[in-house]
Amino acid sequence: ILNVEQSPQSLHVQEGDSTNFTCSFPSSNFYALHWYRWETAKSPEALFVMTLNGDEKKKGRISATLNTKEGYSYLYIKGSQPEDSATYLCAFIAQGAQKLVFGQGTRLTINP
């Protein structure tokens, strides 16, 4: 059974502060890792698709890193804004698999 864990489960951050959270996944049979942002009452939106060990991806103030050898990925948000409030999901794809295995998500709340 594949286990994908995200920590923390929830996070409250002051506007303007930077923050980061973690996704842990199996280090064997890695194919890809997806990050999604999911705002309340909307559809999950793809942020990053990461495939190579050492990958770093950036989209505006949000960036992500990937370590496939030790099985973790970090998501960083610099200078948090209220619109960053959302649940951030990571999803692991194993070699040969036809499905995403999701973590339980990190719920981020930005306090003005």
Add this chain to the structure above:
Amino acid sequence: DAGVTQSPTHLIKTRGQQVTLRCSPKSGHDTVSWYQQALGQGPQFIFQYYEEEERQRGNFPDRFSGHQFPNYSSELNVNALLLGDSALYLCASSLYDRWKETQYFGPGTRLLVL
């Protein structure tokens, strides 16, 4: 360009009933995957449809079945509903040979079983 749409948005059923949820993929996409998200958990993979066939299935009982139509839209059927089937049901669409690159999700159908 319409994204992924799902209907209905909310649904209330009683135990033992049957339910059908619908999904229209993003224009140009040929593959639909279904996920169940129970409260406090991440989405769990139910199954994936391509070319009107189920291609992969997660750990869900046979009460969960699906269908894909020639226009690529899809239905998820759940028979003999249990209280534990209460959840948000998401569908995601992609191109079959590029599904690992990204998935486009609909807003979900929230099912409550009483």
